[in-house]
Amino acid sequence: MTTLSLPIVRRRLTQLSAHLVVAVVALVVIGGATRVMEAGLACPDWPLCYGTLLPGKQMNAQVFLEWFHRLDAFIVGMALLVQAIVSVVWRRLLPRWMPWLSLALVGMVALQGGLGALTVLQLLPSGIVTAHLVLALTLVALLSGLTQRLQQSVGVSAPLWWRGLSLLALVAVIGQSLLGARMATTWSAQRCLSGGGACQWVSLHRTTAMPVAGVVLVFVVVALLAGGWARRQWPLLAFVSALVLGQVALGITTFRLGLSQPYVTISHQLLAALLVAVLAALAARCPDQPPVHSPVVVDGTTLETCHG
Template sequence: MTSSATVPIRLRLAQLAAHLVVALIALVVIGGATRVMEAGLACPDWPLCYGSLLPGRQMNLKVFLEWFHRLDAFVVGVALLVQLGAAWFWRKELPRWFLPLSFLLVLLVVLQGGLGALTVLQLLPSSVVTAHLVLALTLVIVMSGLTQRLLHTGSKDAAAPRWWPFLGGISLAAVSGQCLLGGRMASSWAAQRCLQEGQSCQWLHWHRSAATPAAICVLLFVATALIAGGWARQQWPLLITATLLVSTQIGLGVLTLRLGLSQPAVTVGHQLVACLLVAVLAALTWRRPSAPDSPLTIARDSSTLEPCHG
């Protein structure tokens, strides 16, 4: 059981992690909007933009998207360094896994920054852009799971059902794989070439074919949890959210194709819902029951953290 002296710092770090989840989702979506608007090279240099921290005369929508994407990445990097510093300073009071995981997150964001630089310096190669997305989704998954583990203070007697991480992990892997197929398709402009020229249609076919198994995995996970009852059914807010996100994602995907990718807002919305679904599934997969007499549980129930951390 966690002592009452360690509750405040653990809660504050959970709040920081929750805000980082939001910032990472924004980073992925803004990156997607940058690609959709063909603004990936709006700032021709790196890390500055037209040789300055804040471009003035060159500022337009495309430049703003690329510049703001870099700014968000910088803020995330600083926040992760703060988290690492806190993990080191309070390492005796926090779980042993927190310090190495915080260090790993810093390494991942540094690598992410390097891939971001390569996308500009090498003029948007498809493989690098896809790797950039892979790492971004990895950061979202790890940070969302980290938030849950910071909130979990239960003992061995307060464990999730054995099927919970299994079905949750399968759902998360299926949706993440679907996102990567979509990212690869988008970074190579395969959908546009397929719709306009009838070329490179295999990526679009694979993306559409994988949508059904991914949706089935999520719905099976949700149905099992609701039928099982107990603690699993108590997670219904996030379970229902995952169901709604799957339905919305399918609808946006169909609409995107019917519009011939001509509406950037619909395409970006499709990417936003996908990233939200990944974050929610990661939160569910790593969620564990808290001990009934845990001070952290009492403090969390009286705060506004619960609605936002996923």
Template sequence: MSTLRRRLGLLSAHLVVAVIALVVIGGATRVMEAGLACPDWPLCFGSFLPGRQMNVQVFLEWFHRLDAFVVGVALVVMAVTTMVRRRQLPSWLPWLAAGLMILVAMQGGLGALTVTHLLPSDVVTAHLALALTLVALLSGLTQRLLHPAAVAAPLWWRISALLGLLSVFSQCLLGGRLATSWAGQRCLAGGEACHLVLSHRVTAMPVAVVLLVFAGAALLAGGWARRQWPWLAGVVLLVLTQVALGVLTLRLGLSQPAVTVAHQLVAALLIALMAALLVRSPAGRPSPSLSVVLDDTSLEACHG
């Protein structure tokens, strides 16, 4: 593996963490009702660092924007680097890096709309969807850069992992729609929008079953799939944690912001893990060394 590829892989890995943090901070901003704590955009109260107005809500919104800015700069650096050094990298990498740069620019635009249009539910949900898309793409990119493989994973593995990833992604969007429209609070307070809460609860178990079946099938298949047991154990642990957090959130009547934010954190981690498993492949086997047989004639010619 080249030094450049390894460095880009490490940058991508750090960006996965940064974007997951962005999702979590965005969730904390929502549950703390701090989405409009900074009334203007891209500055906050007309300055880069609002000193006088700083409180918990303003800090959450300000730090959310700061994290997004750092992610954007890092993706621009990645795109420029892959374009300049494209001859030393896979042909698909500059295109993917450029696509990621465009996505983060769109994410910034949606972030601006959430403030200027006073947190419309559709825009906030799209903002979350794009953030989770970045998590999935960066997680898969990290795997491809740090663990290149010449052998494709079994077809059943790729189909099952893709189905699991899409299931989690859809469930996250449904949860995001529920959260951004405050359906949980409205349902508990006055019986409004309870259909969204019910839909989220009903679809949670099938999604959990899809992920658990994938992990179980991989362990039963043996071979390379079974050797991925640490990753599969992570999937099982996250699924069980997510189910427990979902039940706890409703039992507490959505009164504990920390539990709600943890629920969103586990969802983002599941997206990252399933995306990594989707592109993970067996390592290529080195070709056997070929023995060179020299006859006496060739040896004599060389000696002469």
């Protein structure tokens, strides 16, 4: 079933969910840029910035990053609230799980806002900053999977191996991102490169990088070899492969440059967020329901007699 054949309410929610995926990925990247540019405390108060909605005299690159990060988070929260209200009001036209998931997403973004406040009020504690990123990536995964499910009105379950490998790859990537966040928020990489101390997080992140990439690539290879519906997902599978290879290359480049190029680090986090979004979309996909062919019933009374 195509998207155009879905009820208009479901079609609009699909479009909103797709836009939210982009917005949350942007939120993750802006948050990463805020950390790399050491702008996490550029606005010393919360939820305002220097006591106003739009700081004027204090505005510079760092303040703008922190202020825009909060603005994007506010817009995402309002959009999720609208999605939840629409899902509850028109729940009869939607899957049973849609209102519950929408309300859960509102709760998660509220929790995310609370973690964002704690990162400022408690001066960027490593554990809270890491939890802030992991929750953001979880939102990316759920919204991406939600978008895929809303696009498919009727479908059959994907093969068990597809669901298992795709979810394993998704969890592995999120776990690797968690290690990277922990390494970054404790400044382990800088301390390790400069003085040789605090290298345990750096070593763990580098050690697990190749196995995680291997899990993702195994999923891609198995899907292509399986043929049929799985092989027809090759555009997204190829995109996943490119993201993994790019991520490995950026990770190596980041360390070789001694973390001196913030844009490389930000790109590294962008690819991680995109990888989570695409893997979640693949995990949520399912084959289209094959059409049911009704048997042709021939009414013998309407047929003329055939001689010879």
